[in-house]
Amino acid sequence: MHGTAFSHVDFYMHLLWGSSDDHSSESAITSDLEMRTLMEGELENMRKLLFILLAAMTISIIVACADSSDSTGSDTEQNDSAAQGDADQNDSAQGELEEIIDNLLSNELLVPLGDIPVPDDNPMTEEKLLLGQTLYFDTRLSGNDEVSCMNCHLPELGYGERRATFEKFGGGDGPRNSPTVINAGYYTLNFWDGRADSLEEQALGPIENPDEMNMSLDELIPKLQAIEGYEDMFIAAGFEDGITAENIGKAIAAFERQIVVTDTPYDQFLKGERDALSEQEIRGLNLFAGKAACITCHQGENLSDNQFYNIGLDNDDEGRFAITGDETDKGAIRTAGLYGITHTAPYMSDGSIETLEEVIDYYDRGGDGHPNTSPLITELNLTDDEKADLLAFLKVLGGEPPIFTKPEMPGTE
Template sequence: MNFKKKSIISCIVGLSLIMGATSVAANQNLDPKKVFQPLGEMPIPADNPQTPEKIELGKLLYFDTRLSGDGTLSCASCHEPTKGWSDARRTFLGFKGHRGARNSPTIINSGYYSLQFWDGRMKTLEQQALGPIQDPGEMNQKLDVLVDSLKAVPAYVERFNTVFGENSINPENIGKAIASFERTIVITDTAFDRYLKGDDKALNDVEKRGMQLFAGKASCISCHNGSSLTDNNFHNIGIKDEDKGRAGFTGNPEDLGKIKTAALRGITHTAPYMHAGSLRTIEDVVEFKNKGGDGHPNTSPLVRPLNLSDKEKGELVAFLKSLGGTLPIVEKPELP
């Protein structure tokens, strides 16, 4: 199915969810098991099965500054474990202090995504892993130089041989190893997830009312739906800035300012929010959504003033915070 067709289908689904949201809002007996889906198992590509040895190799590469052109940056430089696997900056800081235009997206649960990056320009984690390495503004490393650098380290040669076979240090396998490690960075047991599994006390009454608002009056579920609470699609939510969004990749003016819908598990650990880090807190996000955006000319019809009361905004914030879960922490390994 091509992207245009998928977008049309998603829009129809979104509009139907909004129309259904009114009835959900009116229905105080929301059955979350009929509205929300469990996260399920991490999807693993057939050509890149998980193994402990591959995951360990990927972890070494993830933290290794050899992956950058001047030996100062690693994947962890912008995606730090203790900072929500992001960097707590509005926008990323790259090669030689280059200030990027976008926020470093968290890698938490990124293995569930069908497209990677804010504009969706890459389909897989394997492709995504190699993108920042080569980008002049991010890590600025040539892949052939990186391959030669790793081949000069006996411990890496041994590990690649064990995982992929003889003479296997190449860009494809570097991407596969890093992606395998990133698929282990997950948040799956939030208070919300425990509630869906039958623990009625996992959410308090305020959070439950926020969940009803999320699925009803606030219509968050029109985009944050499915098992990962993202439609894996792209919307212009009304942020008025110069970012072309999806259009910068597709060249389609209809995609101007459209950004991939963020998944929500781990949200309490990943501030600031939005593609340019323009909103500092979850409360700021709810306030932005409540007013219907900043007036971007290509704002999605799904975005509109919500007219939430202060009490309702507080309830919605409480529900979103129930999606935080426990931050997975990985210590930097001893590098070869």
């Protein structure tokens, strides 16, 4: 090849510069013919070479395109496969969620809150509600004219208070946390130890309790009768016999039956609105009814079974035992309802737990070791994610309780 290339150079040099020798015409003609022949041969060789180069380039392009097409097709197939996998996974997760929802909606222990029970002998009228509200805020129902129902059951604090236990009449700490009034009318028994059979009886209890309002009902009746306007309010409320202890209890109880949290997203969910709760809240409710076992006691309307249990609190409260004398009731307190729960801290009958997160941790560890702890209180072994889900559900129950304010008091200007 190198020799051929060298002869080509000589040939083209000859064309450009000619020969140094003189040639005859015949030689010149011969040279021209030879040159033409050589040039035609070279042109043919160049055409062949160009064809080969073009063919090689075409093949390279085709191969590259084919590789690219294969790669793109492979990527597309992989993407399609991944997308299908995600879709299948989402369908599976959605199917599991729907199954959980179906199971929850069919659980007979989960019941939406209905209308609050109202005794036949104590209907709720506008005049009676105003009278009850007036009595609720009136400090003159106490022995020192300084304490009303509102002092321990503040509307802006979830109708409870932020103290762990209530302040005793005359000073000092009481034995228990002030229970919220929210949804109190749904209980079959009232107070932590269940000593009141009705809301009407409960309403009178604190008035006579020496640690709370310290006022004898026998003394309260003439005291109210002496206040201008009160007798007229009782008559207007439908109490034809005027101011009596029974009527005082009925009026306050009627007012308290207005203090409710109802129709939460939880209730809407149980009524068939499947999207009323988020996925996390549904997981929390599923834990509530399952692994966390909250539903064992917090069930039915108001999420209370109205029973009494020692939940393991580290205190010396006799609980239900003080009422029944039954040794198994030592330290047992009534199951608290959960509506309005985000407004009613601190928690437990002794107010020993500040937050809902701590409440969950308390039950997760199985209580604090009271010797009479119910066998229902055991370690739950919840994960952090499960605790977060359970908390999300509990917050759904908070709702917005109505806020009542102090009305104009009779006998004042």
